[in-house]
């Protein structure tokens with residue numbers, strides 16, 4: 056299958072090149088010809104007035120938590136988890152997670168997100184929904200070592216790896232998902248690490264999200280969550296650490312030394328009043344930082360345009376520096392840096408040989424006028440509703456805002472049905 060994108064403005068090598076043509080062959084970008092003949096291609100996409108960007112990468116989420124959107128707002132993390140979310144999550148099943156995930160994929164594709172890094176339960180259902188939707192995803196079974204199901208969860212995560220790693224024509228990778236230092240005691244982290252070493256599986260974990268988490272960890276183990284995980288050998292595996300809001304200079308040194316990647320979730324961190332991560336410090340130390348939404352209960356959107364904009368804004372205030380994170384840096388965090396967080400070195404850029412995850416953003420809206428700088432426009436005034444066409448792994452999954460892989464009407468009916476089922480426990 057070959058596709059020609061014709062006459063678009065293309066984000067390449069950190070700048071916008073107008074009037075470009077892109078040829079996609081199979082799942083890869085092949086070339087940028089000057090005068091292509093449309094008759095030579097199976098499919099032609101007109102790029103007039105479109106900005107062509109790499110698909111946006113959401114490096115930390117819990118996709119099925121769309122079903123908890125607006126269920127528990129205006130709370131801090133532990134109150135929210137312990138008193139609202141965890142009791143409700145006891146009522147999840149495969150059917151519920153499948154449709155909650157599908158709702159997330161519809162929202163993500165519509166907003167230009169082509170890849171996601173997930174940690175949740177019933178991950179086989181999440182994977183099946185992602186496969187049908189055509190999404191690219193890194194999947195982790197969330198693991199807790201407190202309580203009776205630690206070993207069962209780990210066995211499920213390994214099974215997930217055997218069934219889904221590299222599946223979907225290479226769109227899926229599987230990670231191990233130890234939830235956090237406060238839910239995974241040292242002995243359990245050692246088990247997870249040993250499994251990761253045995254099967255060569257990377258790690259996705261929440262770390263140092265709140266000051267309370269760090270304080271409790273210091274009290275219990277005499278170490279920060281980052282130092283504790285390092286001493287337990289977890290960082291001997293490639294690790295993606297979500298949040299890292301409360302990290303000190305020693306933590307940052309360890310993370311750089313162990314090449315720990317960070318998923319920065321600005322909206323979730325603000326909404327749960329967790330704090331603002333020292334992103335400029337981590338980036339200055341050479342740490343790769345991607346952007347994420349976290350789940351739709353703590354955000355409450357899965358909108359990477361919103362995350363880019365917020366990331367570019369809040370660090371200016373945190374650092375009292377308008378250059379803290381500029382528009383280009385925010386865009387790179389949402390694309391190429393996010394792709395690195397997911398373990399790809401051929402994703403998140405529009406180059407010959409890159410995987411063809413591409414979005415076309417319509418620049419005809421009022422919010423795109425005047426057109427001085429399309430990178431700045433994309434980050435500060437663009438929004439997810441401007442996305443017109445989305446390609447993942449060389450396949451068009453949304454054309455002119457029509458979702459091609461998801462039966463939207465059925466999905467809405469099923470989401471209503473499983474929401475009723477999920478919340479029937481509440482009376």
Ligand SMILES: CSC[C@H]1O[C@@H](n2cnc3c(O)ncnc32)[C@H](O)[C@@H]1O
Pocket residue numbers: 117132136140141144174175176196197198199234235261264323349350353
């Ligand atoms: C065991 S599956 C993943 C687990 O994580 C919970 N979760 C969602 N958002 C956050 C967050 O910001 N910090 C910590 N844990 C979070 C989710 O509800 C699942 O229980």
Ligand SMILES: [Zn+2]
Pocket residue numbers: 115116117261297349350
């Ligand atoms: Zn999370």
